[in-house]
Amino acid sequence: MTVVLVGLGLLLLALLGAPLFAVIAAVALLGFHGQELDLSIVMIEFYRLADMPVLVAIPLFTVAGFLLAESQAPRRLVRLSDALLGWMPGGLAIVAILTCALFTAFTGASGVTIVAIGAILLPAMLQAGYPRLFALGLLTTCGSLGLLLAPALPLILYAVVAQHAGGAAVGVDDMFRAGLLPALLMILMLGAYAVWQGRRLPPRPPREAKGWQEVRAALLDVAWELPLPVIVLGGIYAGWFAASEAAAVTAAYTLILTVVIRREVNLRALPGVLRESMVLVGAILLIFGVSLAFTNYLVDAEVPARVFAFIREHVDSKLAFLMLLNLFLLLMGMCLDIFSATVILVPLLLPIAEGYGIDATHLGVIFLANMELGYFTPPIGMTLFIAAYRFNVPIWTLVRACVPFFLILFAAVLIITYVPSLSLALVR
Amino acid sequence: KIATLAPEGTAWMREMRAAGEAIQTRTEGRVELKFYPGGVMGNDATVLRKLRVGQLQGGAFTGSELSPLYTDAMIYGVPFLFRSQDEVDAVRKVMDPVIVRGLADKGLVVAGIAGGGFAYLMSRQPIRGRDDLVAAKAWLPQGDVISSVTYEMAGVQPVPLSIADVYTSLQTGLVDTVANTPAGALAFQWHTRVRHMVDMPIAYLIGIVALDKRTFDRLDAADQAVIHEEIQAGIVRLDAQTQRDNIAARDALRGEGIEFFEPNAEEQAYWQSIGERSAQALVEQGTLGAENFRMMMAELERVRGGASDAR
Amino acid sequence: MSVARKNAWAGALHRLEDGVLALAVFALVLLATASIVLRTGFDTGLPWLDPLLRMLVLWLAMLGAMAAAREGRHIGLDIAARWLPALAARVVRMLTYGFAAAISAILAWQALRMVRDEYEIGGIAFASVPSWLAQAILPFGLAVIALRLAAAAFRAPTPPADGIPGH
Ligand code: NA
Ligand code: NA
Numbered sequence: 001m002t003v004v005l006v007g008l009g010l011l012l013l014a015l016l017g018a019p020l021f022a023v024i025a026a027v028a029l030l031g032f033h034g035q036e037l038d039l040s041i042v043m044i045e046f047y048r049l050a051d052m053p054v055l056v057a058i059p060l061f062t063v064a065g066f067l068l069a070e071s072q073a074p075r076r077l078v079r080l081s082d083a084l085l086g087w088m089p090g091g092l093a094i095v096a097i098l099t100c101a102l103f104t105a106f107t108g109a110s111g112v113t114i115v116a117i118g119a120i121l122l123p124a125m126l127q128a129g130y131p132r133l134f135a136l137g138l139l140t141t142c143g144s145l146g147l148l149l150a151p152a153l154p155l156i157l158y159a160v161v162a163q164h165a166g167g168a169a170v171g172v173d174d175m176f177r178a179g180l181l182p183a184l185l186m187i188l189m190l191g192a193y194a195v196w197q198g199r200r201l202p203p204r205p206p207r208e209a210k211g212w213q214e215v216r217a218a219l220l221d222v223a224w225e226l227p228l229p230v231i232v233l234g235g236i237y238a239g240w241f242a243a244s245e246a247a248a249v250t251a252a253y254t255l256i257l258t259v260v261i262r263r264e265v266n267l268r269a270l271p272g273v274l275r276e277s278m279v280l281v282g283a284i285l286l287i288f289g290v291s292l293a294f295t296n297y298l299v300d301a302e303v304p305a306r307v308f309a310f311i312r313e314h315v316d317s318k319l320a321f322l323m324l325l326n327l328f329l330l331l332m333g334m335c336l337d338i339f340s341a342t343v344i345l346v347p348l349l350l351p352i353a354e355g356y357g358i359d360a361t362h363l364g365v366i367f368l369a370n371m372e373l374g375y376f377t378p379p380i381g382m383t384l385f386i387a388a389y390r391f392n393v394p395i396w397t398l399v400r401a402c403v404p405f406f407l408i409l410f411a412a413v414l415i416i417t418y419v420p421s422l423s424l425a426l427v428r
Numbered sequence: 429k430i431a432t433l434a435p436e437g438t439a440w441m442r443e444m445r446a447a448g449e450a451i452q453t454r455t456e457g458r459v460e461l462k463f464y465p466g467g468v469m470g471n472d473a474t475v476l477r478k479l480r481v482g483q484l485q486g487g488a489f490t491g492s493e494l495s496p497l498y499t500d501a502m503i504y505g506v507p508f509l510f511r512s513q514d515e516v517d518a519v520r521k522v523m524d525p526v527i528v529r530g531l532a533d534k535g536l537v538v539a540g541i542a543g544g545g546f547a548y549l550m551s552r553q554p555i556r557g558r559d560d561l562v563a564a565k566a567w568l569p570q571g572d573v574i575s576s577v578t579y580e581m582a583g584v585q586p587v588p589l590s591i592a593d594v595y596t597s598l599q600t601g602l603v604d605t606v607a608n609t610p611a612g613a614l615a616f617q618w619h620t621r622v623r624h625m626v627d628m629p630i631a632y633l634i635g636i637v638a639l640d641k642r643t644f645d646r647l648d649a650a651d652q653a654v655i656h657e658e659i660q661a662g663i664v665r666l667d668a669q670t671q672r673d674n675i676a677a678r679d680a681l682r683g684e685g686i687e688f689f690e691p692n693a694e695e696q697a698y699w700q701s702i703g704e705r706s707a708q709a710l711v712e713q714g715t716l717g718a719e720n721f722r723m724m725m726a727e728l729e730r731v732r733g734g735a736s737d738a739r
Numbered sequence: 740m741s742v743a744r745k746n747a748w749a750g751a752l753h754r755l756e757d758g759v760l761a762l763a764v765f766a767l768v769l770l771a772t773a774s775i776v777l778r779t780g781f782d783t784g785l786p787w788l789d790p791l792l793r794m795l796v797l798w799l800a801m802l803g804a805m806a807a808a809r810e811g812r813h814i815g816l817d818i819a820a821r822w823l824p825a826l827a828a829r830v831v832r833m834l835t836y837g838f839a840a841a842i843s844a845i846l847a848w849q850a851l852r853m854v855r856d857e858y859e860i861g862g863i864a865f866a867s868v869p870s871w872l873a874q875a876i877l878p879f880g881l882a883v884i885a886l887r888l889a890a891a892a893f894r895a896p897t898p899p900a901d902g903i904p905g906h
Contacts, residue, residue, distance in 0.1 A: 017815050021813060040850075255768060282805070285804070
């Protein structure tokens with residue numbers, strides 16, 4: 001009874017606008033208190049932030065994103081994509097979808113995509129005349145698009161965890177191949193919606209230079225920015241850099257580019273831009289830190305194990321299990337970060353799912369697809385907050401903006417769930 | 429509540445769970461062991477913090493992971509020291525009790541020490557000699573002073589990481605050279621990220637199951653004995669399994685296309701000289717207890733002398 | 740102290756804070772780049788560099804979170820705030836930010852206990868930097884956040900006219 005009341009109280013506080021980190025921390029503190037454990041565990045977990053090498057990439061990519069957004073880079077990007085894909089309805093939107101998917105494939109969906117790329121693409125899309133809600137929804141959705149594309153870390157992590165959990169042979173390469181078609185399905189479905197939306201755009205004013213000449217001019221215009229995707233994509237895919245190293249090179253290059261070469265961020269404005277970028281990093285990592293503590297409480301209290309015991313007792317058909325699985329994973333994807341979710345849930349899920357005759361590799365794709373959706377599931381999907389923050393709009397606006405995209409990707413997730421061959425065709 | 433980095437489904441976790449069940453039955457439910465595998469409780473430093481505040485009552489650690497509490501817990505990590513399992517077995521009979529006493533002073537009850545086997549250097553690029561190693565991005569187990577000094581002696585600048593972060597760092601290219609037992613490399617999936625192995629044992633790894641003394645002392649003597657017996661029995665089963673696993677793992681690594689490289693006598697002598705100089709430096713700077721080190725070397729001499737007498 | 744003097748002090752403090760933050764960002768970019776140059780260009784590196792970078796991320800996060808708290812800009816829902824009349828919004832603000840300040844204070848206290856424990860044990864973070872020093876930003880930062888959120892609780896919320904939530 002008290003538990004329910006306290007829970008409702010915290011939910012009310014969250015809905016009334018209490019800083020989210022405080023709400024999550026309160027749940028973790030209360031949880032550990034209920035287990036009669038030392039409350040400093042919350043901070044011991046928080047301090048794990050300093051133990052994660054992957055995290056170094058976040059402030060570095062964030063700084064780069066803020067600097068680029070502050071410069072004229074978005075305008076140049078629009079010009080180029082206009083020259084290349086301007087003939088096509090929804091061209092820029094498709095550029096946005098592809099860029100975000102590729103970027104997320106190696107940054108993981110830690111919100112970096114929205115921070116670094118979303119903020120450049122939003123002004124670009126608005127300039128190109130896309131409706132504001134459409135642009136916001138698309139970019140928020142794209143914040144986690146690409147989780148199923150190799151070499152995304154979650155694919156690897158799933159293979160590692162699954163191999164130990166079920167004894168089933170799930171290779172990293174299997175997951176890379178299995179994720180490809182489902183990822184393309186999501187990209188295609190979003191792309192089709194973008195084209196359909198693009199048809200309703202007002203006719204563009206005729207440009208002076210056209211065709212290849214404009215492409216060439218636009219390319220020259222972005223000549224200094226062009227090395228960036230090469231550093232980031234080429235550097236990592238070709239194995240020149242580690243992800244955190246690519247982030248460092250990107251940040252250093254962007255700093256020199258915007259301040260020294262282009263001079264579009266002047267020295268007096270620079271500290272302000274750096275500060276703003278770190279305010280975002282601070283706000284995100286504060287939540288991530290306390291959510292580590294919250295996750296640890298769930299692990300300590302064996303909550304996931306209990307939920308699964310309950311499921312095993314009450315569900316007997318494969319179809320019903322899959323349906324329940326989707327709902328459950330959506331909920332978990334909304335609450336947990338993907339890495340914790342994988343480490344905690346997969347070992348519990350796998351034996352049960354195999355009991356219902358579900359392939360371990362297919363389960364991995366279902367799992368990650370749901371997590372991807374969970375990222376922007378209202379009301380507490382993580383990218384909703386990051387996007388609201390970065391795009392400077394109320395959460396409520398974003399929730400509305402995301403509805404059509406959520407429905408499209410939810411349909412994709414259902415197809416992925418109930419058509420196993422989509423995941424398994426390239427594996428076997 | 430016991431945390432371990434070993435993932436669910438490994439032989440280690442199977443035996444630990446079996447030991448846990450036996451303990452629960454024999455103590456009629458007075459002692460129940462709950463395991464948190466796969467590093468969900470955090471890395472070694474985090475687990476030690478959680479032992480202190482009482483969230484956990486035990487953990488499985490490597491020797492070097494316990495070295496911040498008691499440096500000689502990592503004494504078998506002295507590089508290029510042992511040449512065979514027999515040498516290790518003999519030395520451990522003498523030195524294991526020393527480690528147990530040392531950790532007891534720090535509030536940890538050692539329930540058992542498992543032999544992990546010999547660690548080998550594995551890498552993405554071939555390491556045929558000193559220069560190759562200097563150019564590598566080598567992993568340094570965080571807080572592992574012995575490896576740190578050894579790398580320093582060899583002129584290598586390693587990247588310090590907790591073992592939990594090694595796989596992702598191999599994946600992202602932050603490190604490209606690691607050391608582990610063949611079975612360990614398979615269990616952590618590192619074999620998918622390396623192509624070469626230097627076929628010369630670097631050091632001997634142990635796994636220490638350590639329990640919080642405050643909690644342990646609250647149990648009655650009979651129950652304490654049961655815990656010791658069952659964990660020890662589990663470890664005996666494990667040790668046999670581990671030795672088989674390591675042999676099988678070598679074949680598995682070969683099967684995965686990993687190339688084995690055996691250094692020639694000259695290279696071996698060079699590495700051994702590095703080992704000796706490192707050990708000397710470690711004793712001089714007081715990282716390893718001089719007394720204990722002498723004791724270990726004396727026993728090693730005795731075994732080797734005995735072996736040569738027999739010949 | 741007069742209001743003007745007080746504001747001047749606060750202004751100077753905030754500028755100092757922003758300066759430290761900007762410097763820390765520069766340090767992060769420089770050190771991370773230096774690490775790559777040393778490794779790829781000279782086949783060498785500094786063993787303390789990677790742990791230092793990781794610690795710097797934690798410090799940057801806390802400094803950033805402190806700056807966010809200064810302006811009451813933490814990530815949170817803003818559904819109710821948009822629909823409430825001014826007076827109710829003030830009360831709600833006091834409630835939610837007061838709550839957050841209290842939680843931050845508890846976290847600061849727990850962080851201080853962790854730092855004290857680490858000090859006694861004498862753990863090393865990297866090189867000769869003790870772990871307790873690396874952790875020290877946590878109690879300090881959370882205490883500052885608690886104070887700032889408490890102050891923000893009594894300020895009237897500016898309605899988020901499509902502005903930053905809670906701004
Ligand atoms: Na979490
Ligand atoms: Na999530």
